[in-house]
Amino acid sequence: xxxxxxxxxxxxxxxxxxxxxxxxxxxxxxxxxxxxxxxxxxxxxxxxxxxxxxxxxxxxxxxxxxxxxxxxxxxxxxxxxxxxxxxxxxxxxxxxxxxxxxxxxxxxxxxxxxxxxxxxxxxxxxxxxxxxxxxxxxxxxxxxxxxxxxxxxxxxxxxxxxxxxxxxxxxxxxxxxxxxxxxxxxxxxxxxxxxxxxxxxxxxxxxxxxxxxxxxxxxxxxxxxxxxxxxxxxxxxxxxxxxxxxxxxxx
Amino acid sequence: xxxxxxxxxxxxxxxxxxxxxxxxxxxxxxxxxxxxxxxxxxxxxxxxxxxxxxxxxxxxxxxxxxxxxxxxxxxxxxxxxxxxxxxxxxxxxxxxxxxxxxxxxxxxxxxxxxxxxxxxxxxxxxxxxxxxxxxxxxxxxxxxxxxxxxxxxxxxxxxxxxxxxxxxxxxxxxxxxxxxxxxxxxxxxxxxxxxxxxxxxxxxxxxxxxxxxxxxxxxxxxxxxxxxxxxxxxxxxxxxxxxxxxxxxxx
Numbered sequence: 001x002x003x004x005x006x007x008x009x010x011x012x013x014x015x016x017x018x019x020x021x022x023x024x025x026x027x028x029x030x031x032x033x034x035x036x037x038x039x040x041x042x043x044x045x046x047x048x049x050x051x052x053x054x055x056x057x058x059x060x061x062x063x064x065x066x067x068x069x070x071x072x073x074x075x076x077x078x079x080x081x082x083x084x085x086x087x088x089x090x091x092x093x094x095x096x097x098x099x100x101x102x103x104x105x106x107x108x109x110x111x112x113x114x115x116x117x118x119x120x121x122x123x124x125x126x127x128x129x130x131x132x133x134x135x136x137x138x139x140x141x142x143x144x145x146x147x148x149x150x151x152x153x154x155x156x157x158x159x160x161x162x163x164x165x166x167x168x169x170x171x172x173x174x175x176x177x178x179x180x181x182x183x184x185x186x187x188x189x190x191x192x193x194x195x196x197x198x199x200x201x202x203x204x205x206x207x208x209x210x211x212x213x214x215x216x217x218x219x220x221x222x223x224x225x226x227x228x229x230x231x232x233x234x235x236x237x238x239x240x241x242x243x244x245x246x247x248x249x250x251x
Numbered sequence: 252x253x254x255x256x257x258x259x260x261x262x263x264x265x266x267x268x269x270x271x272x273x274x275x276x277x278x279x280x281x282x283x284x285x286x287x288x289x290x291x292x293x294x295x296x297x298x299x300x301x302x303x304x305x306x307x308x309x310x311x312x313x314x315x316x317x318x319x320x321x322x323x324x325x326x327x328x329x330x331x332x333x334x335x336x337x338x339x340x341x342x343x344x345x346x347x348x349x350x351x352x353x354x355x356x357x358x359x360x361x362x363x364x365x366x367x368x369x370x371x372x373x374x375x376x377x378x379x380x381x382x383x384x385x386x387x388x389x390x391x392x393x394x395x396x397x398x399x400x401x402x403x404x405x406x407x408x409x410x411x412x413x414x415x416x417x418x419x420x421x422x423x424x425x426x427x428x429x430x431x432x433x434x435x436x437x438x439x440x441x442x443x444x445x446x447x448x449x450x451x452x453x454x455x456x457x458x459x460x461x462x463x464x465x466x467x468x469x470x471x472x473x474x475x476x477x478x479x480x481x482x483x484x485x486x487x488x489x490x491x492x493x494x495x496x497x498x499x500x501x502x
Binding site for chain 1: 254255256260344346349368370372413416417442454458461494499501
């Protein structure tokens with residue numbers, strides 16, 4: 001069994017108004033890399049926000065009282081803190097040099113997912129407004145234009161408790177269920193499985209992240225080819241990856 | 252840029268005393284899949300514990316007072332709880348149907364990483380005793396026997412706070428630094444990077460987990476080919492993936 005992770009190497013700098021389905025189709029033609037049925041296309045969240053014109057001009061951000069207070073506590077730029085507050089529905093943990101919050105989407109991450117790298121000076125990109133809908137739109141557009149049945153994952157790179165380093169996670173999903181629920185299946189010995197829920201979309205995002213790199217490599221779109229997922233067809237969004245608050249013992 | 256994830260499909264059931272380097276070499280010959288310089292070989296932790304005879308006979312486990320109390324609190328089998336306590340140095344969180352602890356290695360996970368699937372009835376496998384050393388031994392043995400410069404990752408599938416579902420993580424590492432420290436590098440615009448530490452070994456484990464599956468597929472060994480990691484050569488162990496206690500705000 002073999003899975004391929006293929007990075008497009010000629011994606012241009014993305015700007016407001018760019019159509020990411022067209023960007024994918026053009027790269028595919030330029031690189032003679034045909035999109036196939038069953039491909040899972042992983043897209044870095046930063047270029048989604050850029051294409052949607054969803055950038056924050058930090059210089060124009062007017063920090064309120066709460067932002068000023070949190071900025072003092074964390075040593076962060078008050079304008080960035082104001083932006084974090086606007087993207088968050090709840091502050092989860094604050095400490096020296098970090099703010100972990102629950103974003104308006106429900107993700108729990110540092111800086112509300114606001115990214116200052118890979119955008120022009122003084123600018124930052126928040127997480128896309130509605131990454132599941134964006135993923136759905138790109139998928140439908142590719143099906144329409146290419147006749148290929150692909151799935152889309154929009155990926156971010158985030159830290160996590162207990163373990164050092166950030167890893168790729170899915171923040172938007174279309175065409176594939178993000179969780180593989182294996183309850184009822186049995187192991188090699190006919191016993192029922194213990195680990196029954198696999199966060200497939202996060203594993204796909206982590207795999208793609210290996211290709212994307214984070215800086216001047218500039219590989220924001222990766223095709224995952226050969227991953228069997230007929231059993232994961234159906235409705236599903238990135239919300240399925242969020243543990244319900246009342247079941248999460250770490251918040 | 253292309254990375255391949257290749258699963259061996261003919262690995263036999265592993266038993267105590269099996270030499271995993273030989274198991275890999277034999278599978279490679281049987282499947283005409285030559286090991287190459289730069290391959291990263293990801294091995295499921297369960298077969299490491301099995302090969303090392305590191306299994307727990309739950310029927311013979313005598314639960315002490317603490318185990319009985321925790322069993323009542325969680326609804327778990329007192330013998331399993333006793334095994335969890337013996338593998339743990341600290342209990343982190345307990346609730347209905349779960350025990351999250353810090354294992355003797357320092358990993359924070361459910362059930363101290365003890366796995367009841369894919370072993371015979373009444374048996375369970377804990378995490379390997381010293382997965383970094385096992386990874387190192389397998390790597391040196393493969394270099395010795397094949398003359399190929401490979402890296403080894405021993406992988407588990409673990410849950411995490413905030414997000415649903417388990418993902419692959421590295422519990423043993425040899426030949427590759429598990430964390431890619433990118434401080435000092437710049438982005439597309441010449442600004443310094445914000446996300447500077449990537450948990451490469453966990454991303455590799457998650458990618459391999461996509462191939463391994465969890466049940467009767469039985470693909471416990473996966474080759475990752477084409478992942479550039481010259482910059483990650485050097486000393487490193489799975490301990491580098493553990494956030495120091497005093498810096499972890501979630502414990």
